[in-house]
Amino acid sequence: MAIETRDHAHLITHALAQDTLSTLRSTETEQVGFRKGLVRLGRICGYEIIDGAMDTEFVPIQTPLAETTGERVKGLDNVVIINVLRAATPFVEGLLKAFPRAKQGVISAGRDESAGMDADGEFPITIDYVKLPEINPDDTVIVADPMLATGSTMCKVLDHVLDVTDSYENLFVLSAVSAPAGLIRVDEAFPEVDLLTVAIDDRLNDDGYIVPGLGDAGDRAFRTTD
Numbered sequence: 001m002a003i004e005t006r007d008h009a010h011l012i013t014h015a016l017a018q019d020t021l022s023t024l025r026s027t028e029t030e031q032v033g034f035r036k037g038l039v040r041l042g043r044i045c046g047y048e049i050i051d052g053a054m055d056t057e058f059v060p061i062q063t064p065l066a067e068t069t070g071e072r073v074k075g076l077d078n079v080v081i082i083n084v085l086r087a088a089t090p091f092v093e094g095l096l097k098a099f100p101r102a103k104q105g106v107i108s109a110g111r112d113e114s115a116g117m118d119a120d121g122e123f124p125i126t127i128d129y130v131k132l133p134e135i136n137p138d139d140t141v142i143v144a145d146p147m148l149a150t151g152s153t154m155c156k157v158l159d160h161v162l163d164v165t166d167s168y169e170n171l172f173v174l175s176a177v178s179a180p181a182g183l184i185r186v187d188e189a190f191p192e193v194d195l196l197t198v199a200i201d202d203r204l205n206d207d208g209y210i211v212p213g214l215g216d217a218g219d220r221a222f223r224t225t226d
Helices: 015-025 031-053 088-098 152-163 180-189 217-222
Strands: 003-005 010-012 056-062 067-073 079-085 103-111 125-131 140-144 170-178 194-200
Touching (some): 031 170, 079 152, 125 152, 180 194
Parallel strands (some): 140 170, 170 194
């Protein structure tokens, strides 16, 4: 299992995850490559969640030649993936390759860049749309957003997620790149949530962007700026 425990998060150290993240960071990676990289990274992260957090069971199997014992992953039908629009869309596409039968929810959330960060390092957050499936106590819930910067958006998103369930098997926040301040904020507000990330970067700049980061994941994936 390529997951290491850090102070406020669990770090996915799988070599292919780190290789893919390096491609995503590079300014030489254009839109199509960036979007495909997010898909690939989502798939790898999904497999790591299966390996690190889901139980297996032994089952009898009849092969063409004999009866033997096989191993199955438990709970693959009880997965909920929540897409934090918009940057998480290709990331979630990759997760669905690992969890093809997952239920899906979407939350459209954005921070008010024009307002800037306040003295506590937070942004005003607007939630425009929420559509969540029923979440059952034995579900594994994955809230996906490639960037965990200040944590302001994720805290608002988790408020909505926890409004529809008061019990769950596993609840994960999954990001590609995270800033220490954001991890601390989410961990302190929601200590029951497991934070998973592929990288913990150095800091936030004065505009609330992760450094070194990978830029604006939504803009790079959807080419909304040149």
